[in-house]
Amino acid sequence: MQVKVNLQEIREKMKLACEKVRESVEDITIIAVTKYVTIERAKEAVEAGVTNLGENREEGLLAKREVLMDEPVWHFIGSLQTRKVKSIIDHVDYIHSLDRLSLAKEINKRASKKIKCFVQVNVSQEESKHGIAPEETIDFIKSLDAFPNIEIVGLMTMAPFTDNEEFLRSCFRNLKALQTEVQSLKISNAPCTELSMGMSNDYSIAIEEGATMIRIGTALVGSDK
Numbered sequence: 001m002q003v004k005v006n007l008q009e010i011r012e013k014m015k016l017a018c019e020k021v022r023e024s025v026e027d028i029t030i031i032a033v034t035k036y037v038t039i040e041r042a043k044e045a046v047e048a049g050v051t052n053l054g055e056n057r058e059e060g061l062l063a064k065r066e067v068l069m070d071e072p073v074w075h076f077i078g079s080l081q082t083r084k085v086k087s088i089i090d091h092v093d094y095i096h097s098l099d100r101l102s103l104a105k106e107i108n109k110r111a112s113k114k115i116k117c118f119v120q121v122n123v124s125q126e127e128s129k130h131g132i133a134p135e136e137t138i139d140f141i142k143s144l145d146a147f148p149n150i151e152i153v154g155l156m157t158m159a160p161f162t163d164n165e166e167f168l169r170s171c172f173r174n175l176k177a178l179q180t181e182v183q184s185l186k187i188s189n190a191p192c193t194e195l196s197m198g199m200s201n202d203y204s205i206a207i208e209e210g211a212t213m214i215r216i217g218t219a220l221v222g223s224d225k
């Protein structure tokens with residue numbers, strides 16, 4: 001496993017996707033999802049030049065953060081239980097999985113500073129997926145204006161696991177459309193400038209449809225814990 005080689009390859013593909021839509025590759029952040037791998041591998045990613053790491057469990061986050069400390073920017077990307085908020089809140093820079101009011105209340109209560117959050121939207125409407133329904137997203141974001149410690153920096157989605165490119169594309173496109181709608185409301189706590197979408201198997205498509213943050217595990221750091 002050579003994280004450095006994987007990173008080069010991913011950057012090449014990102015460049016190609018960006019060229020197609022005349023975007024700049026510098027505007028896209030790679031989050032290395034290290035949930036499957038060891039601390040050593042996460043460290044290798046940072047040494048290879050990755051500046052953002054993503055974890056989906058309290059244990060993995062705290063263990064890796066203890067070693068790598070503040071060097072990378074930390075993202076919490078998984079479904080987040082309300083009772084876990086207290087233990088992770090001071091150790092993350094971004095939370096990608098805000099999808100319910102009870103969670104927003106808890107984040108707002110436990111945070112000692114403004115927390116950058118993504119609202120997770122279930123654009124594919126799969127029952128197994130977390131996230132708020134697209135048609136409820138706007139009202140949900142409006143209701144978050146009551147929480148001064150929460151800033152909605154963007155929207156996040158997990159596309160279904162499929163190689164149906166058109167379907168993937170339509171999921172990402174729907175999230176982009178929703179972002180445009182949120183932005184037009186000009187809510188002070190919801191600048192919503194980011195789109196967190198795209199994983200190992202679909203990041204090129206996500207970039208073509210407007211992703212600003214891609215979350216890559218397997219293709220970058222492997223999945224061999």
Ligand SMILES: *Cc1c(COP(=O)(O)O)cnc(C)c1O
Pocket residue numbers: 033035056077078158199200201215216217218219223
């Ligand atoms: C695991 C995970 C990823 C990374 O998945 P890969 O397919 O390994 O790239 C991205 N986002 C979320 C929310 C995840 O849970």
